[in-house]
Amino acid sequence: MQQTRSVELGTGLFVLLGMAALFFLTTQTTGSDNFSGDDAYAVTARFENVGSLKDRAPVAMSGVTIGRVTEVRFDPEALDAEVTFVIDSRYDQIPDDSDASILTAGLLGSQYIGLQAGGSEFYLEEGSEIQFTQSAIVIENLISKYLFKNDGDAE
Amino acid sequence: MIDSSKGLIEIRDLDYSRGHREIFKGLNISIERGKVTAIMGPSGTGKTTLLRLITRQLVPDHGTILVDGIDIAKLNQRDLYKLRRRFGMLFQNGALLTDINVFENVAFPLREHTRLPNRLIRHVVLTKLHAVGLRGAADMMPAELSGGMARRVALARAMVMDPDILIYDEPFVGLDPISMGVIVRLVRKMNDALGISSILVSHDVQEIATVSDCSYLISDGKVAASGSPDELSNTSSELVRQFMHGMADGPVAFHFAAPNYAEQLLGRDVE
């Protein structure tokens, strides 16, 4: 009986330690801005060029992450990129004329969507489309613009 | 329902081969109820294999084995396990579970098959241990036991589910004379006191003569002779005489098959 008790005790300790480790990994090593699909609403926006924006890229407002990109796809009819992203439903009072731009975190960091508040009285909701967008800045385009500035002027 | 005139276990026309080696060829054995039956034979005749066939740990190539008239080859696992509960088997070295003590080893079948309360299990286990004279060793681990003691514990374990048939695989091998005497007495005592049938595989002629009612001598995959110990030792068969009296040479040759001795020494067969 004594032996059984120590086996049970050891097993219990081991499992508790393992669970604590799993808990630590899931909560402490990642940011807490993980959205479940349930309490978030989806919004779309069209961009001429999304640069290297990817799924799960953050959506930020005033530098605070409020959502995530869920889908980036090319629309063959409109010939532009359609980006779908979800916003945490805590933030349900974002004016529907806000504009979305694709920005870069740091000089060489990953890209994210930045929202700039507009002044409308109506708010974004499930299925809304953001009208005002600004594409990603592609460095090659910038360089060529600068190099061939004269050509551009001549036009 | 059970036809008691027939043998408890009937083995008919049994063939069994392992790889290319034929171990049994047309073996016929009948084991009677309530008797101690010994199966003897020189080493390597497949005595242990026969026990595994009887308990269907192995399946014969041909022939039937009937236990109480039931063909054991046709049983599904459930019915086989039901049948095996009627067997108690004592393995050569005891085969005690090494991670639990003597008491738990004997209690093992009870704990697995029944939902008896602990108090009752304790009672049954101590009774069985007492019967083999090892009640005092209940708390020891199998590794601390001598060979003879381990076999006695295994005997207690084999009996704990009150089987109808007890099977002993080489119970006398490697024991000192005292332990051997103890086991011999136990085999006889268990058989008569509990009214069970015993099957004994061995090549210890002396011990078998004192304990068995009927013996079979197996050689070359067949029964070479059968009968009571007296009948066997007074037989005219060369082979039986050689075996019963432990003669080095005879029908079972001292020399393994080899080329001519003189020629081999002179190197004539080197080609």
Added chain:
Amino acid sequence: MLRETWYTLIDFVRTFGALQLFFLRLLINSPTIILRRGGLVVKQVYNAGALSLVIIMVCGLFVGGVLGLQGYSNLSKFNAEDSVGTFAAFSLLKELGPVITALLFAGRAGTALASEIGLMKATDQLSAMEMMAINPLRRVLVPRFLGGVISMPFLAAIFSVVGLFGAHIVAVNLLGVDPGAFWQQMQSTLEISDINEGIIKSFVFGVVASLLAVWEGYNAIPTAEGVSRATTRTVVITAIAVLIIDFMITASFI
């Protein structure tokens, strides 16, 4: 020559098929054992998991320490030593945690399982159970298999956490990386899917390592030599299988 190769191939496929069937038999018998004989499983979780804790934690601590050192010395060339936390976390959670844990598990628990089962077979203990109408697959193999499967994800998680602290000790406490940057960088880069990848890996490795250990023990030739060969094979085959499967899972996640 060709014929021999052909036979070897056939043999391999047959063994593989037998292994799958064996796995299936273990799975079929698992629910009843969990429900009715939980105590047996608990004992094996103790043997496979709790008794492996020390080796897992010591190795985790030092692997983490090495990651801290290597990460610091290499990243500081790019003035990116703040990313050492990210570096260590990625390495530990996605690769080193599950893989090294599985290899250590094979060495510590796998060999113990294989030799224990092999010895039980060699000393007729499994046959004795058969004769007592007790199915050794259910009584002996299934609890040991389940014990390993349950233990592995916990062991891998513990390894990763201890490793992170090892990296933290080296990078922050010894080399002077800012602790805020260490954790902040890690938290902003790591996704929940990265952690899931690690957990899935450790679970799969747990199944593979336990299955192979139990299989090798059960199929050991019942002699002293056979058991020792089975023990060695357990480690070798588990290591190969784990690394191949690791590659496949990693590829499927990218």
